[in-house]
Amino acid sequence: MSPTGNTLSSGTGISAKPFSPDVLLSMEKATSGSSLNRLLTEPLSRELVNHFAQDIANQEWDSPNRYQTSTSHPTPTAELPKVAVSLGFASLAAFLQANVTGPVPDNSEVVNTTFLEAFRRTRESIASTDETKVAEDVPISKLTIENFRSLCQRSLATDGVSPYSHIPYIELFCLARFLFVTGKILPNDQFNPTTRHLAWVRMRVQLWHYKLLTQPSLGPGSLYTKSGRFTDVATLEELIKIGLADAEAAVFRTGASGEPSGSSSWPLESQVLFRLEEANCQILLGNDAKARQALQDATRLSGFTYALSGALGKRTRFQENSFSQLVVLARSLQLSSELVERHKVKEAAPSALPLNDDTLFERIQFNSGGTPSLESSLPIQLQDIKPDDQPKLNPVDQIILLTEATLKDTFSPSDSLTLEEILPYAVRVIDDKSVNWQIYTQALLVRSRIELNRSRTVERGVLQMQAVADQVIVNTQDPSPAAISQQDSTTSVPTIQVTLDKEFTTLADTNKPTSFLPAPKLSESATPEERLRYVNALASPPRWHLESELAYAWTSIGSLVSALEIFKRLRLWPEVALCFASAAASDESGGRGAGGEEKARAIVRWRLFNPSSITVASKDSLDCISNEDNLDLDSIKPGDFYGPERSPPPPNAPRLFCILGDMENDANHYTRAWEISNRRFARAQKSLGELHLQKKEWNKARQAYQLAVGVNRLSPELWSRLGDIELHLGHFPDAAEAFQRAIATANEKAGGEDPRTWSNLGTAFLSWYREVIAETETKKEKTDNIEDMVSTKRATELGRSATQLLQDSLAAFKRGATVADTNWRIWDNVITLAASLKPNPAFDDIILGVKSIIRIRKTESALDIEILTLLVREATRAPVTVNDGSNKIYEPSRGTLEYKIIKLFEDDIVPLITLNSAYWGLVSRLRAWQHDFSGALDATEKAWRTAVGGVGSALSASSGSSQEGSWLTNAEQWGVVVQRTSDLVAAYEEYGSHIDGIGSKWKGKARSAIRSVMGKAKESWEGDSRWTTLQDMVTDLR
Known part of the structure; x- marks a missing residue:
């Protein structure tokens, strides 16, 4: 990206001192908390804010540089780089504090006033350039901070996807993005020695930009980390990947080959945190292999050792015997003196709700003996650890465990086995002696997601998620959390709200969340600095994601109304519409869903179109859709909003048009969504x-x-x-x-x-x-x-x-069959193709396919006579060499094709044969080739009995296809019986003399078999040509 305007590298004549990692870390630490208000009072910071406001205003019109002539640039001074970096750090920290960790920044009036004054000055400058254009807009004196935030919101839209439209303090994030990423103030070139180490911050800002664009979606598990897969912003994804590579090069000094040089100017903890941020970035982007590699790198750098193992213990109160229970054993390499001192004092942490179950223990009761029998398979550092008395962990090592849990939760199948594997990682962090506030919050959230899938823990899972959301949201929205914290939970009164059936409160009543849980105590609230310390290394969701996940948790236990109220409070109107439509679909069979889909259509149309009474759209570029706070969902109807489209379109207009297209089945809505998004x-x-x-x-x-x-x-x-x-x-x-x-x-x-x-x-x-x-x-x-x-x-x-x-x-086909090894149809395709290869069929693949189909279907009907005949023909193609007239059975060498075919028949096919005599004929042929004469005769006898013995169930000798009726009445089946009888006589003649117990008696046995058939067939087939064949065989045997 080529910067526009003056930057540190644009020839200002100012020699900027490079920002070393130590300087950046100290600046970041110094600017967290309440330093933003102090910075905004400095003249140079206000000049940067003015420049930012001009840049946002320029993006309002079709041509981004339309009013570029009226835009002034910051005065280049030696202090500009330092002030820009400090202001960027403080803005990003304040934004994350307001939207992710809480509490809301103090003295928000300073922030609002500073940005509003800069915005009004920018509008005055634009008015002096083009009075006609500004005359159509809101008068400058009536501009509010919400107008400016609306423009900031629009500036973050990427590829037709807009962020959540009611993000508090969105201007702070946009300011940080303007300073760090755009290249208009600070260079964004990784090769610039002055700001090379800012590549990590640039990547972090781009990643948070992506997080703001991710949309909540219905589904189990960690919705926030899985939602990235449904965010269609390829442009930003590419920028994040480039930024990640630049940041890695800066932190680890990687060269052209991508391999670290082995020396880094960043502290070891920072290197570990970068790898953890990289892992969470790759998880959000859906790259499981890269996320796994980054997590392994973080573990190696930290020297952390952990393992998912088993230990004897009891899970239920009525359990008499101990069984192996999954547990995570973990030990940090070493604890710093600072951490040792901190561990002596219990840190502030959110409230962990008790399970209160009459069957399950609160925690697994492990045996006192520790880990059994498998100690030798554990790393030596973990072999002396007791599952219920484990050593303290470093905070970064706790994050490693939570990242491991998030990785498994995001990419593993949602089944009971996966949940059992994930839970111990969260429990290990929750049970640790001292945990950072934000880390502990994330551990509770991970545990809640898992407990939502179990009937005995779903109640604690929902309530725990509600408690976590309350503590974050209340701290986020209430400027005085200390007052609430000091309130005794025993005297706090829950807020109860009663509504009539099918009656919903207005949004004005629900803007501020209420809860039936006690207000947080002082011991449950930490300082902003403590909460922000590790927020970037954790997969902590923004507050609207956390609340929407809570809404989906309520839907999982059937409380769709609770979910609807949360979405209304968040003003997630697409979700509100979908919630109404889902309620309509689920209640349709009972007759209670009438009107739900109409309400959904009305909400979407209200967002996209003016009322029907308006025939000409009044273009108001700063207008957020009005009257949200007083919206009565019961009063609006789809027919009320068939006026012109709102101008400008609301945030997420492409998505809303697609939802409306789904509801109305109208292709024009999809086309409009495509056009509004600039075909992105x-x-x-x-x-x-x-x-x-x-x-x-x-x-x-x-x-x-x-x-x-x-x-x-x-x-x-x-x-x-x-x-x-x-x-x-x-x-x-x-x-x-x-x-x-x-x-x-x-x-x-x-x-x-x-x-x-x-x-x-x-x-x-x-x-x-x-x-x-x-x-x-x-x-x-x-x-x-x-x-x-x-x-x-x-x-x-x-x-x-x-x-x-x-x-x-x-x-x-082979790969597909491997992935779905229970789908016999794919294996059937593998067999067909393998047999079609010329000049040499792929016999190994044929054998594998036949074995797989038998394993799946376990029935004779799964066999294919043509394929099996092909295998037998190939196996018996070369004659067996007989040594010294020995009657020893020939055994092919292991690994040869003949060996595999014989094993297939003897181990897999023979046990299945019940009705088809042709399969016994192939077995006889294969055994005869091995000089197993007794076995060959036995198979021939079974082929004959199969053909003769079943009345109405005889099968074709060649095709194996079933024929209706008995061989006593069916000419084709009669021919099969005669053929099997002829084969049996030939087998007695050829092999009888070689078999002990038969010898010269073979003629008698052969005559007996023929007479048996003739006795049954005399009334039906006497005089037939095949009857004559049987008579001739009897004559030959005299």
Whole structure:
């Protein structure tokens, strides 16, 4: 990014002293707390605020630089860099204090007055440049701080996605972003020696920008960390990745190869914290492998040792015997003297609610013996630790444990086993002797998310999350938390609010949250400095995310009204609309859902359109949608808001238009969302594509999804859907490319690298192969030009032969079968393709596929006679060498193909054969090849009995397909019985003399078998040609 205006490197003549890590750390520590008010009184800081206000005002119009001529630049002085950095640190700290940790910064009037005066001066400057333009706006004397915050809000919109529209003190974050990131005051070039170490701060600001854009979404587990996957802002994601690389280079002095040089000017704790911030950044972006690597680096730097192990203990009050319970054993490398002193005093921490269950213990009661039997597998540092008496941990090591829990929670399947693995990490931090306030809050939040999934702990999980939210929100919104803290919980009175059925309070009554839980005590509230110390290294959600997660927790126990009230208080109108629509859908069967979807439509239309009575839109660029505080949801109707679109559009207008498009099934709404976002909101085209698919308009759907992936090329879901469309349209090369991109961009087994995508990729390659073969045959007949052979041309351009396409198809199906090893249909495709390879089928893959299908289906109907015949033919292709006339059974060498085929038949196929005589015939043939004559004769006898013994259940000797009726009445089955009888006679003749107990008696046994068949078939088939065959066999045996 090339900076606009004067910066430290733009030739000001000022020699700026480089900011060393020690200087930056001391400045950051000095500016946390209440230093912002003091900084804002300094003239140079006010000049920077004025410049910031001018920059925000310039972004208001279509041309960002329209009024650039009226914009002055800060006076270049030797103090400018230091003041800019200090002001940036203080602004970011105050913003996080107000929105993440609490309490609200003191003397907010100073902040409001400073920014409002700068904004009004900027408007006066604009008015002197273009009076006509400003005449349409709010008079300067009536401008409020909310008007300025609205512009700041709009400046953060990225790729059509806007942040939460009611963020307190949003101007503080925008000021920090303006100073650190834009390059208009401080250089943003990592190679600039003056500000090189500010790369970490720039990355941090960009990451918080991304966090402000993430939208709450319904779903289990840690919604905040999972919500990043649903945030479609590819532009900002790319900037974060670049910023992360720059910050790593600055902190660890990495070179071109990306490897650390081994020496860093940052303290060790800062290096560990950077790796933890990197891990949480990668978790939010959905990169599990990179997050895992960053966490491992942090653990290595800290010298921290921990392990998830087992120890004997009791979990319930009525448990008589101890069983192995999961526990996290952890030991820090060493504690500093400062931490040792701090551990002597109990630090302030939020209230941890008791479980109060009549069955479960509050904590697992471990045996006094400690960890059993598996001590040798633990690191030596952990072998002498007792599970219920573990050493104290460093705060950064506690964060490592919570990051491990967050990593597992975000990327692991949501099942009981995963929850059991995550909980011990949070419990280890909660049970520690002394914990930082924000770290302890995060540990309680992690535990609450897990307990929401258990019937006996769901009550504590919801109430604990409510308590955490209350303590953060009350501290955040109340400027005097100390007064509340000093209140005794025994005398505090809960706030109770009663409403009639189907009656909702107005937003004015619910702006300030109330709770039935006691107000926090003094011991439960920490200083702003303490709360902010580790906030960037934790996955701490902003307050609106925390409240929305609480709302979803209430919905998990059926309290949809409580969730609705929270969303109304947060003014998350898309969520309010979706909540009404969900309530309507869930109650529709009982007749109680009427009107819910209409309310949802009314809310969305109210946000997007003027009332129907207004025919001409009055452009008010500073207008946030009015009357939010007095909105009566029961009074508004969709028909009341069919006027012109609001101008400017509200925050998140593209998302609102998409929701309205879903409700009204109108493609125009999706198109409008696409236009408003400047063709950057991929969800608009995705929804439009789905609408075209409902109407079977495949080509239009294809165009929509091509536009969607053009904007967001990192979405496996979009690529996979585009591949489905291409596959349906017969564009097999394009389908293969789309599925490959879906797999390449997938970070887990969902949306991209799942069995369905792999299977579709295999189908695309297989269809492509068939097209190439068909085009090749057509070319031989008509000698067409290769330009007309589309599939062949694409394959040639990519260097893929027809054989390679078939092999790629097989590889894709194999991968899909590996991912979903219980899906027998994919394994069936693997077998079919492996058998189709020429000149040599992939017999190992065939064997693997047959074994997998047998494992899954466990029935004879899962067998394929043609495939098994192919295997037997290959195994018996080379004759066995007989040594010295020995009757010893031939055993192929282990690992050979013959050995694998024999093991498959004997171990897996033989136990399944019950109805199909053809399978016994293959077994007999295989055993005879081994010189196992007794076994071969036994298999032939079983084939004969299978054919003769079942009336109405005999099967075809060749195909194995079931035939109706008995062989006494069915000519085809009668032929099978005769063939099996002939095979049995031949087996007696060939093998009988080699088998002890039969010898010369084989003729008698053969005659007995023939007469048995003839006795049953005399009435039905006497005189038939095959009857004559049996008579001839009897004659030959005399």
